[in-house]
Amino acid sequence: MAQFRNFKMVSYVVYGRGSFNQLDEILVPHRKGDAPMIFLVDHFFQNKPLLNRIPLHSNDKIVFADVTHEPKTTYVDVLAKQLKDEFGTISGIIGIGGGSAMDLAKAVSLMMNNTGSSADYQGWDLVKNPGVYKVGIPTLSGTGAEVSRTTVLTGPTKKLGMNSDFTPFDQIVLDPELCANAPSNQRFYTGMDCYIHCIESLQGTFLNEFSKSYGAKALELCQEIFLNKETWDAECDDKLMMASYAGGMSIAYSQVGVAHAVSYGLSYLLGTKHGIGNCIVMNHLEEYYPEGVTEFKRMVEKGGFQIPTGICSGLSDDQFDAMINVSLAMRPLWENALGTNWEKIMTREKLRSLYEKL
Numbered sequence: 554m555a556q557f558r559n560f561k562m563v564s565y566v567v568y569g570r571g572s573f574n575q576l577d578e579i580l581v582p583h584r585k586g587d588a589p590m591i592f593l594v595d596h597f598f599q600n601k602p603l604l605n606r607i608p609l610h611s612n613d614k615i616v617f618a619d620v621t622h623e624p625k626t627t628y629v630d631v632l633a634k635q636l637k638d639e640f641g642t643i644s645g646i647i648g649i650g651g652g653s654a655m656d657l658a659k660a661v662s663l664m665m666n667n668t669g670s671s672a673d674y675q676g677w678d679l680v681k682n683p684g685v686y687k688v689g690i691p692t693l694s695g696t697g698a699e700v701s702r703t704t705v706l707t708g709p710t711k712k713l714g715m716n717s718d719f720t721p722f723d724q725i726v727l728d729p730e731l732c733a734n735a736p737s738n739q740r741f742y743t744g745m746d747c748y749i750h751c752i753e754s755l756q757g758t759f760l761n762e763f764s765k766s767y768g769a770k771a772l773e774l775c776q777e778i779f780l781n782k783e784t785w786d787a788e789c790d791d792k793l794m795m796a797s798y799a800g801g802m803s804i805a806y807s808q809v810g811v812a813h814a815v816s817y818g819l820s821y822l823l824g825t826k827h828g829i830g831n832c833i834v835m836n837h838l839e840e841y842y843p844e845g846v847t848e849f850k851r852m853v854e855k856g857g858f859q860i861p862t863g864i865c866s867g868l869s870d871d872q873f874d875a876m877i878n879v880s881l882a883m884r885p886l887w888e889n890a891l892g893t894n895w896e897k898i899m900t901r902e903k904l905r906s907l908y909e910k911l
Contacts, residue, residue, distance in 0.1 A: 576688075651696065659721075659722065662686075696746050697747065711882055744796075751769075754809065756810070
C-alpha cells in the first residue's frame with residue numbers, strides 16, 4: 554500500500570496590509586503568566602520605526618538577530634542558552650525579518666524544549682519535542698521560510714535543516730507593508746530564491762498536482778513581477794509575498810533541486826548568502842534547467858543586477874571536497890532533480906567541474 558506524507562502546515566495565517574497591527578491580540582491567548590514573549594528581530598531594524606509598533610508587555614524582550622551570516626548552530630545554541638538563563642521559560646518567540654531571522658526563531662523555539670545542541674537535530678525527523686509557541690513575520694519575501702518544515706543551519710560538519718513536524722510556525726503574519734523599504738538587491742535575491750524554488754519543483758521527479766498547483770502560481774507571480782513590471786510598487790510587494798508563500802508550499806510536497814544542492818556547499822565553505830548563492834549557481838545550470846536559466850538571465854538583466862563570478866577561483870582540493878561533501882549529502886534534492894540514479898549522473902568529478910565554473 555502506498556505511504557503518503559502527512560504534511561504539517563502552519564496552523565494560523567493572517568494576510569493583508571496592516572495585519573501586523575493585530576499582533577498583540579494574536580499573542581495574548583498564548584501568554585503564560587509572567588513568561589515573556591521574545592521578539593527576535595533582524596538587526597536591520599535597529600533604530601527603525603517598526604520597533605515602536607512591537608506590542609511589548611512588561612517582561613517581553615526584543616533580541617536583535619545578527620544575520621550578517623547565515624544562521625549557525627552555535628548561534629542558535631547561544632541564543633537559547635541566554636533565554637533559558639535569563640527567564641527559565643518563555644511564552645513564545647516571534648521572528649521578524651528575512652529568511653535567516655525566521656529560521657533562527659524556529660530553531661531557538663525548538664531548542665528551548667530539546668536538549669543538547671541544535672547540531673544534533675540537523676537532518677530529517679530528529680527533533681523529539683515541540684518547541685515553544687512561535688510566530689513568523691517576514692519583512693522580505695521569497696525564501697518560503699515562513700511556511701517550511703525546516704530551519705536551515707550551518708553546523709560544524711554540514712549545512713542542513715532541522716526538518717521536522719515540530720519546525721513549522723504556529724502562526725504567520727503576512728503584511729506586505731513590512732517589505733516596503735527593503736533594499737532592492739536583497740529583495741531581488743530573495744525573489745530569485747522563490748523563482749528558483751519554482752523551477753526546481755516544477756521540473757523535479759517528485760512533482761505532483763499539489764506541488765504543481767502552488768508552484769505554477771508562484772512562478773506566474775514571479776514572472777509578472779520581475780519581467781512585466783517596469784517599476785517596483787506596492788502591488789509587487791503584495792504579489793511577491795504570496796509567491797513566497799505558494800513557492801514554499803510547492804516544495805512541501807516535492808523538493809528543490811540542483812541550484813539549492815550546490816549553493817549549500819558555497820554557503821557552508823564561503824558563507825555565501827542563500828539567495829545570492831542560488832543565483833550564482835543558477836547562472837550555470839543550462840544543462841538542467843535550460844528554459845528557466847534563460848528566463849532567469851532576462852530577469853537579472855532587466856533588474857540591472859550583476860551576479861558575482863569567480864568565487865571559487867583559487868580554492869584548494871580540500872576546500873572543493875568540503876563543498877562537494879556538503880552538497881552530495883542533500884540526497885532528496887538530487888533525487889528530485891535527477892531521479893533515483895542521481896549518484897551515477899552527479900559524480901564528484903562532475904560536481905567539482907560545476908563548482909570550478911562559479
